[in-house]
Amino acid sequence: MFKALDPLLHQQLRLSIVSLLASVESADFNFLLEKTEATKGNLSVQISKLKDAEYLEVNKSFKNNYPHTTCKLTQKGRKAFEAYVEAIQEYLKPNN
Amino acid sequence: MFKALDPLLHQQLRLSIVSLLASVESADFNFLLEKTEATKGNLSVQISKLKDAEYLEVNKSFKNNYPHTTCKLTQKGRKAFEAYVEAIQEYLKPNN
DNA sequence: ATAATTTGGTTTATAATATAAACTTGTTTA
DNA sequence: TAAACAAGTTTATATTATAAACCAAATTAT
Numbered sequence A, B: 001m002f003k004a005l006d007p008l009l010h011q012q013l014r015l016s017i018v019s020l021l022a023s024v025e026s027a028d029f030n031f032l033l034e035k036t037e038a039t040k041g042n043l044s045v046q047i048s049k050l051k052d053a054e055y056l057e058v059n060k061s062f063k064n065n066y067p068h069t070t071c072k073l074t075q076k077g078r079k080a081f082e083a084y085v086e087a088i089q090e091y092l093k094p095n096n
Numbered sequence C: 001a002t003a004a005t006t007t008g009g010t011t012t013a014t015a016a017t018a019t020a021a022a023c024t025t026g027t028t029t030a
Numbered sequence D: 001t002a003a004a005c006a007a008g009t010t011t012a013t014a015t016t017a018t019a020a021a022c023c024a025a026a027t028t029a030t
Helices: A012-021 A029-036 A040-052 A075-092 B012-021 B029-036 B040-052 B075-092
Strands: A056-063 A066-073 B056-063 B066-073
Touching (some): A012 A029, A012 A040, A012 A056, A012 A075, A012 B075, A029 A066, A040 A056, A040 A066, A066 A075, A075 B012, A075 B075, B012 B029, B012 B040, B012 B056, B040 B056, B040 B066, B066 B075
Antiparallel strands (some): A056 A066, B056 B066
């Protein structure tokens, strides 16, 4: 009846992150922080989880002497996002 | 940027229940059990939560000597479902 | 110079949540 | 009358989400 929803994406902050990254080449920590309005701790944790699942590629470097983290959606992440979008649509239209 | 997702509805089983109830007048425990393929315990718990939030009206009676539970979406529940559907759409289309 | 503040995060303690296993109450069948 | 079944509920456990506390280095103020 209903397809299972990828638990990694069926969470508000992680879904926000992936949704944002779906439309840009890459984004840095502060961009995601501002757009999602999450706390830094929460954002850090959720980025890590997405990275561990290989949904994100995370790059750490230095920019103007400060640490600088950028994130980019992987193919695997993009596929998962597309599948999630497909799957949840079924739940959203009353007609089952 | 992203609207908050009602945590009561942003959960697979509860969303399934509400989605199913959105298109019928009412449904009984076993109907929901079959459609959602949940365990009885999980279904019972999630129905209770939706009831506590007044998203569902739950009616217990007897049918052929056995307990019989039916659920019906309330106006509040329907509104919440509609709002959830609106809200999550923003996450689903890459374009933020 | 050095103390205080800021930047850009990470770690971890706590609270909240989801889930299935175990239980309950009554009914039917063997 | 014992075993199996119906229709759920309760509760123990595992998982998860979240924010508070922390950290290292850089900058600014005194």
